[in-house]
Amino acid sequence: MDFSLSDEERAIRDTARDFITREVVPLEAEVLRRERAHGPGLDRTELRELQLKAKKFGFWGLATPPEYGGMDLPAVTQSLIWTEIGRTFVPFRFGGEADNILFHANDAQKHEYLVPTIEGERRSCFAITEPGAGSDAANITLRASRDGDDWILNGEKTFITGGNEADFAIVVAVTDRNRGVRDGGSTAFLVDRSMGWRSEFIQTMGEGGPAALVFDDVRVPGANILGEPGQGFALGMQWIAKGRYTIPSHAVGIAERALRMAIEHANTRHTFGAPIGANQAIQWMIADSETELEAARWLILRAAWTVDQGLDPRHASSMAKLYGAGMVNRVVDRVMQIHGGMGYTRELPIERWYRQVRLYRIFEGTDEMQRLIIARDLLRGYTKLGGHLG
Ligand SMILES: Cc1cc2nc3c(=O)[nH]c(=O)nc-3n(C[C@H](O)[C@H](O)[C@H](O)COP(=O)(O)OP(=O)(O)OC[C@H]3O[C@@H](n4cnc5c(N)ncnc54)[C@H](O)[C@@H]3O)c2cc1C
Known part of the structure; x- marks a missing residue:
């Protein structure tokens, strides 16, 4: 079994990482300041300028077909990119996108709604x-x-x-x-x-x-x-299905970034004459976080892979959404604990993530709805235990 990324996946992921690191992460202090003053982190013009800059790097319409100027990337590659976006709390996403169900528009609607949405005009x-x-x-x-x-x-x-x-x-x-x-x-x-x-x-x-x-x-x-x-309900379910791997992919990026902060803090913060990372209590929080992150990463990539294979992704995506959303909440909570009082302040973004990721267990299908889908699939025999390996 080969768990490595292809050269192309790695190249796209690294370019996305480079863009986020160089162009988006430097905006974080200002975004945090504005949000603390109850304003939007980025205004519409700033977001658009960033998206147009990203377009020059080749990032435009991750899920948009080439006839509309997009990249139409496989779900696995999109998942990797959403993880990169998750590494910053700046409310950024790449441009050139439209709700997946807007592609059901007829020609006149495409002209009036789909294309202007992709172009960022609507x-x-x-x-x-x-x-x-x-x-x-x-x-x-x-x-x-x-x-x-x-x-x-x-x-x-x-x-x-x-x-x-x-x-x-x-x-x-x-x-x-x-x-x-x-x-x-x-x-x-x-x-x-x-x-x-x-x-x-x-x-x-x-x-x-x-x-x-x-x-x-x-x-x-x-x-x-x-x-x-x-067809309204069916379109609604199609809209929601996409979030089931993009939301947890984003969660992996948040958890990785937050955990990195915790590791650094554990190595540099001293109590009782030693770094707090010398304590087993702190080590276990780090170990559990890394293990859960790794588990989430593979559940999500497998859900995305299922999409790319043209298989029914519902079961795998529900597990990815359920586990990824829970994982990021547990990791951010531990990261706050490792930072002690500083973690609770508004000088660091940890409390912001803490508030943000709570939503991931609620929208686009609550934890309970994901469990209901997973259990129903098994109880009714729609899915075999062990998925495609079963
Ligand atoms: C910030 C935010 C953004 C959102 N964005 C959108 C959006 O863009 N478009 C959109 O249409 N919706 C959106 N939603 C709505 C979101 O999808 C719903 O809030 C979510 O599906 C839960 O529905 P509810 O809030 O009515 O809770 P309820 O359905 O009332 O559920 C309440 C609780 O009961 C549990 N529950 C319900 N039924 C069962 C059951 N059978 N078994 C066990 N437990 C059960 C739920 O899991 C939950 O814990 C958004 C919500 C939020 C908070």
Whole structure:
């Protein structure tokens, strides 16, 4: 069994690392200062400038097909790059991307929504969660009623990432109450903010914040249905599936960076006449963190590999998301413990990571939902114990 990276994977990973180290990490002190003053770490123009700089390094549209100017990288390579991005807390991501389900757009929609989103001229958000339906996404009630060629949307979405800044939303709505949401009764719509929805900022323990989106008789042309009518829930699940390996890949980068800080601190901080790293209690925290990091790394890469093989990645991705999210929370907690009082201050980014990574166990499928999927697959015999080696 060969666990090494190919030359190409290594070259791309190293170039991404180089870019993050040289261009993004130096912004950290300023980002932390701005966030401490309750502002955004990077504004839209700064993010765009960084993304255009990265484009010169060759990084544009990691998951975007070449006909739209992207790289369309294999999932394993994308996972490696997301880990590099995770090494800095600067809220940066490479440009040239669009929500994966926007590629279901027809030609006119591609022109109006997909291409401008890839180019960074428009901003989207994806909205399925509602106040009464999160984990149980098939319980959504936001209604789209037909009126001639148009649809009228009424209801509310909540916790929508990017919903405060988006100029259009991909909204999953109930279009046929006689059919279940997952059985053809829901449809995805492309809804411009100018059509009348409004957003309300939601304060969270993390930086930035998601939005509640309010739809009060919002009229949407029938031409703005994304994909096929009745396909809304399936598109929603396709959107969520991508996060199941990118989120834990990001978590690996955060955990590696934080653990490196802890190792350095353990070697340089002295108590009772010796570095704290001389104590077994500290050594065990470091050893457990490294072991869990390594386990997470391979679970995630295997999930990404499963995607690249064209196999059903659901089981492997659920394990990667569940374990990766838990791992980064445990590692950051230990890193804070190793730093003592300093770890708890706002002079270091540890408390920021601590608040940030708590979300990873909640969004895009909670821990409990991942466990439910993994156990159901086994109990119903959808997946063999041991996966493709079983
Ligand atoms: C910052 C942030 C960003 C988000 N971004 C988006 C976004 O961009 N778009 C979007 O549509 N949504 C988004 N979400 C929503 C997110 O996906 C949901 O919050 C998540 O799916 C959980 O749903 P819920 O909050 O309604 O919790 P609930 O579903 O009410 O669950 C509450 C608790 O009960 C547990 N639980 C529920 N059912 C079961 C069960 N059957 N067995 C065992 N335990 C169970 C859950 O795991 C959880 O612990 C975001 C959320 C946050 C916080």
